[in-house]
Amino acid sequence: MSNSMRSVPGHLASSLIPLACLCMTPYCWAEERILYKSIMPNGQVVYGDEPEAKAKRSYAISVEPHPADPQQAEAAQRALAMTREQLLKDAAARSLRLKDLDNKIASAYEELRGRRSDQEAGRQVVEGDRQGRRFSSQYGRRQRSLASETEQAQRKLDKLIKERDALRY
Numbered sequence: 001m002s003n004s005m006r007s008v009p010g011h012l013a014s015s016l017i018p019l020a021c022l023c024m025t026p027y028c029w030a031e032e033r034i035l036y037k038s039i040m041p042n043g044q045v046v047y048g049d050e051p052e053a054k055a056k057r058s059y060a061i062s063v064e065p066h067p068a069d070p071q072q073a074e075a076a077q078r079a080l081a082m083t084r085e086q087l088l089k090d091a092a093a094r095s096l097r098l099k100d101l102d103n104k105i106a107s108a109y110e111e112l113r114g115r116r117s118d119q120e121a122g123r124q125v126v127e128g129d130r131q132g133r134r135f136s137s138q139y140g141r142r143q144r145s146l147a148s149e150t151e152q153a154q155r156k157l158d159k160l161i162k163e164r165d166a167l168r169y
Contacts, residue, residue: 033063094167101164108160112153119146
């Protein structure tokens with residue numbers, strides 16, 4: 001017993017200790033508590049309020065407070081279960097969307113390759129593309145049209161990749 005408790009009469013001290021513990025209990029668990037997991041050189045794992053001095057590694061572990069009322073604890077468990085269920089549903093939907101985006105990206109990439117191939121083939125000068133030494137307006141329109149289609153395919157692919165990357169991280 002501490003020196004301050006020795007000055008208090010025995011029967012009073014014995015009744016003050018439980019009272020002090022009861023008063024401090026809600027206060028102690030009102031905040032998150034930090035414990036330490038220390039791994040000693042021999043591989044032994046030690047848990048404590050402070051990291052062990054001779055430990056190879058130490059990790060801080062936060063312990064969440066738990067409500068003292070069983071009804072509150074049960075309500076918290078139900079809320080946690082509902083949150084977990086929603087997270088699982090969201091993860092499943094996200095996974096499906098990622099698979100869908102991967103398929104769309106593959107087809108958009110093939111479309112872009114086709115557009116680039118068409119654009120390259122469209123650069124070939126064919127009969128009617130020249131008026132003397134100059135290219136005809138028909139040739140210019142065809143080049144602009146092919147370039148526009150290629151740019152649209154590139155933007156579509158970029159948009160899909162951006163959406164996929166946002167879902168991944």
